Each structure stands twice: as C-alpha cells, then as structure tokens.
Amino acid sequence: MVADLFTAALCSKKTLRKASDSKKAEAAKCTKPAAAPKKPALKAKQKAPESRCADGTAAEGPAEVRRVIIGGYSIAAWYPSPYPDEYKQGGDLYICQRCLKYMRYRHTLEDHQCADPFPRGQPIYEDASTVLHEIDGKEHALYCQNMCLLSKLFLDQKTIYYDIGSFLFYVLLVKSTESIGSQYAFAGYFSKEKNSVDRNNLACILVLPPFRGQSYGQLMIEISYELTKIEQTTGGPEQPLSSQGFHSYRSYWRRAIVQTLLGESATAAAHVLSNGFSLRGHSHDWERNQRIFSLSRLALLTGIRIEDVLFTMDDLGLLEFWRGRHIVCIADETLHRVIAEHRINLNLRADPTGMILGGDDCHPASDTSMEIDSEDSDRSSDSSDSD
Template identity: 25%
Template structure:
C-alpha cells in the first residue's frame, strides 16, 4: 500500500499545520469520495478527493448530503468527516471514461479490444489528433491539445486528481496541452529504462495484455499554452502502479526539452510553483542529477559514456574554472534558484573565505571603504562523483536526443559547445 494512503476508516483530511492547510478554502483537501479505482485490470487505492459529477456516480436522483464533504456543517460547526461513498470506480486505461458498473466497463473495454485487433490504423492508445514528440525504447510521449480533445483531457484530469493533492484544473482544459506517456513492450531487454527501477517495485496481479492491449498509458504532464512565468510544466503524475521506475524523471526531462531552452533567445523556465512536498522532492532529484552530469563533463542530456573525458593521467594539478550560478543554469536549462536548491540538497559546496575590494572615490566614509564580493563556493568534482555513487546516478540521462521527433529533433546540442573536460574543480558565485 502506498505510504500516502491512510487506512480505509481514516479519510484523508489535512489538519492545521500541514503544508496545504494555509491555502484558500476552495483548495482545501476534501475527504476521499472514491475508495478504490480499477484501471484496466489493476485495482488500487485512491489518495485524494476528485470532483467526479455526482449525478454520474450516484444517479440522477441523488441529492447532496447536508453535511459538506470537508466535514463541516453549512453553518460552520464541525462534524465528523463522512467516509468515501463509492467503493470502486472503473476507469478506462485509454480514454479514461468512468463507470461504477463492472458490466458497462467490460463492454467498453471490448470496444478497444476489437479496434486493436482490427490493426494499428483502427486503434490508438491516445486520441487520433495527438502528435508524437518523443519515441524511444518503447516509451512514447504524445502531445494532446486540451481544446481539441476536451472530453479526453477532462476525464484524464479527474482521474489524476485522485492522486494529486493540489490539482485545480479539471474542466477548463482549453488553455493547456497534455503530454501523455505510453509504453509498448519491445523484444530488446537492453533498451533504456525498460527494466530500470528505483526503490521498491510495485507489483500487480496482471497486465493489460489480459485484455489484448499491450500498450500501457503510464502518466502525463500538462503545460499551459501561455505562461507569464515561463513555466514548462503545470502538473505531473505517474499512475501509482507504474511509479518508482524513473518515469517521472523521463517526463521532467521531456518538459525541459520542449521548453526550447537550448534555442537562441529562449527563456529558461521550470515547473509551476509552489511545488507539493512530493513534487519538490522529485524535482530536487531531477535538478541534482542534471547538474551532476554537467559537472562530470557530460552534455546537458548526458549522452557521453566517459566520466572525465580525455584528461591526461600525468597531470597532477587541475585548473579552476569560475562560473556563476546563472552560467550553470544557462548550460543546464535550470533556473538559478533551482540550481542553488539542488546544490544545497547535494551538499557538495564548500564556502571560501569572503573577499573584499576597495571602493573608488575621494570622499568615501572610512567604514565604507571596502565592500564584500559575491560569496564564492568551491565545488570539487570528487564530491560530485561521491554524491552520484551514493545516489546511484546513471551517467546516461533519462531521455535520448535521438528519440525526439518533429521540430524538437532539430535542436540537438552543438558539438562545438561541448563541456570542457580539463577542469577538475569549479567555483560558483551566488
């Protein structure tokens, strides 16, 4: 059972002092209204409330309870929260249509099975308007327009809310694009990420092959069409049965690639903030690995296979290279504040004695004759390597440049801009 799930008789309610308790009332975490969900032939617990239409779940003659779903009377007096009402919701693993009737659910799945048996021209795991943006090792990322495929994206958002604490967009999907991750098994077991896991692997009693459908929809991230903060991601979710397989890192890497930070005159962005507790933990890991590969003389996408390049073994001392936090961010596509957060998380920075410089001018006050230079931190590559070994960091990044399609395939890194491998130490100014 996932750690985020409380026992069945204890509805998920955020108590005072929790990270989300200070958010406005409309975003408070409500009691779970659905206990378990069936996705394909997988059965697992939900984590949070999702605003599925009550007339669909309970029938058109259903009337709302006098007690609100967050455990309070309408007059403001507290009352014990009501337990989840729906014990099991069936959700299609491809179009995400939902039903409480097992008979209707199986009948709907048979429609997908027949389309699949008719051939690839008759069945897609995503809407037909979707565009492939990444395809490698059996993993495919599809770009779906939230305005063109409104019903699909609404159903996907409602399902995602069962496992996302702070998601707030469900029905107004026109301003977003949804990037859906699917996986089709390949015969080659050596393909990247095919068998790689981090942490405990989740097990299940079956696979979607029982329905004759080999392709699995594993997760997605959404992105605003127009973000004033240059956010490259609004929300992200890997479905619970497929978590702890490094797939979140794959989607994060795709989101940074699609933001076009490598292009001329582009703007570096990041995920929408504030991040949830689990989201911040995942992104700190992603930023740390990305920066670690950069310092270990890999490209931003970690395509190289060697650690220190062609450094001569006869060389005993190494030159130092001074870089600002912004310069590191420009080379890795990470915002300066995220670079600082990652370096702090890694614990690889050693503070150097602060330097001072004389101020120019004939009428300076003696106490102000000197000013402090920016703080300088020393980062040794040996510390980066030790951190990477402790955390089982793969030198090869979660995505392959060759896997990107269309316009994104044209933005490969310039070989002339490869990272200098002659430096074993670097200093960072912030």
C-alpha cells in the same frame, strides 16, 4: 458544595458514601459527552477518503469513487474527485483507457466500442518500454478533462478539471501485453501551461499506482526539461512543491548540474561564472587557465532556472567564499567527491536517443571559446531574476 460534603462526612459515614457516589455519578455524566467526538474523527481518518456531508457528518452510502478499473487494473482511490454524483453511488468506476470515458457498470465498459485514436496526439518520446504523446488541451478538451478527473483520485491538491485549454498534456503510455484491448497501458501524464509567466515547465504530474516504483516520474521530469532545452529557455516545476516532489526535483537538479559541470571541466582547468559567482578549479594558476561563461549559459545547458541552479550548488556544498566573493569549485576531484558524498546517480532514466522532437536542437549552439565580454556579463547580471 465542598463545605456540605465536609459536614456530611463528620455527621455520618453513610452520608459520606452517598455524597461520594453522587459526586462520581455527576463526574461520569460530565465527562461522557466530551469523549464521544473522538470516535468519529478517528473513524473518518481510518476510512479516508470517505464521502462526508457539508456539515461534517458521514454521508449515507458510498458517495465517492472508491475504486477505478482501467486497462485491466483495479486501483483503490485515494482522494475524492468531482465526478458527477450519479457515477459515485456504486463505489466503482469503469474507465476506457483509450478515451478515458467513465462508466458506472462493468458491462457498459465491456460493451463500449471505442473508435477514438489511441494513442492520440503528437509522439515526442519513445524507448523500448514507454512512449509519450503531446496532447493539446484545447483540441482534445473532453479527453483532457477526463484525465484530470482521473488524476484527482490520486492527487490531493489537484484543482484544474475543466479549464484546460491553456495546457499541454504529455501522456505516458507503457508498452504492455497485460493491458486489455491494447498494446499500450495508460500509466500517467504531466501537464504544463502553454504560456507560463513563471516559466513553469511542469504543472501537474501523475503516475498511476500500478506503475509506481519504476522511475516513470523521473522520466517525465527529464522529458519536461528536454522540452525546455529544445525551446532554448529555462524552466521548472510549478510552486510550491510537495515534500516528495521536492525530493524528486532535487535529485534531478543534482544529477543534471553535476553532469554538465563534469563535461565543462573536462576541457578546462577552471571556469568563472558571471553574475558575482565564479566557477574555478583548485588550480594555483587560475588567471592563466581561466575560462568564462555566463550564468545564463549554465542554465540553458541544463534547462534549469537560475535560482534552482544556485540552490543546487549551495545544497551540494560547491559554494565557497574567497577574496570577498562566492566561488563554485568544479575541479574534477571536487565533483567526484560531491558525487560520492551525496550518492548522486548520474544515470539518466530517459534514453538520450528517444526524443522525437528537437534532435540536434535540444541544446543551445555551442560557444567554442566560451568567453563573454563585459557587455554580455552585464546582461547576465540583469537576467538573473528573469531567466
């Protein structure tokens, strides 16, 4: 074809123009279909979350919930949720915040006479502005299913909707005068497995958009660890964490561990952490001022899993290598430097007096000597992978 065009160019300028025009038309015909798929992809991204059919084409009409109305708040949905299809068609979903029943029409919600108890479940925490209630997923199955369906509108990776009997739910209620029909507003929740083989103390956490930016997420993380300490065990969030979740947990781990180390270092010049890790202050007379406590004890004091404790110490730069082993320096001056460098906020979001369950049992019994014998030290080493 190139040879033909070259020959045509030698013969006639007119022929050359025709060949050139023909080539341009052919090129335009070839490139036009390639550009077309870009538009639906960009459009779908701009309108997400938008209902789409199984083959990827846009569905006709609003087949997903676009907005939810609950407690007087109108909230735009972020992600699809597997509500029954007939409840998605209008785009808006009306929810009773007492029972979390979902309805298609505003007048249905207005006519809804809910006699369900509210708040339901066992109160576990209360302060001046919030209250948390523990709800058994097996005993309140429909309520918890409705709560999971609601949460999926704002959580991308939420997967449990119906098999909720093995979970406990902790519902966050905000004392509010703006909430319609109640002195409480449903603000979110967190859940955890009743018997987690991975020692997870939190499986899912949600704060509804109108209540974000008020540290309610941190509050629920703190409460999850307070419950863990009441049980005198250790735990942590279900893995993997999102980037935002990791940031929130790292902030809590730093605060909780530094607070604990400050409290321990206030009564001794140095400590030694078993399991091959030593906690010592910058004292020249380490052996005489030495106090010993197990890695398990430090984890129990914070409720944080041992692997998360060690990660946080390394993250804060507290791990050092001295005489063939790792040490963790917890002299007061070291901790205050770490607090300043990492801008650690030591203020708790939860009111220490707000826990209704547990009371003085929130923390393990204090060991006044804080000393352990060699047998206990061996047990600590063995439990580093299982505590």
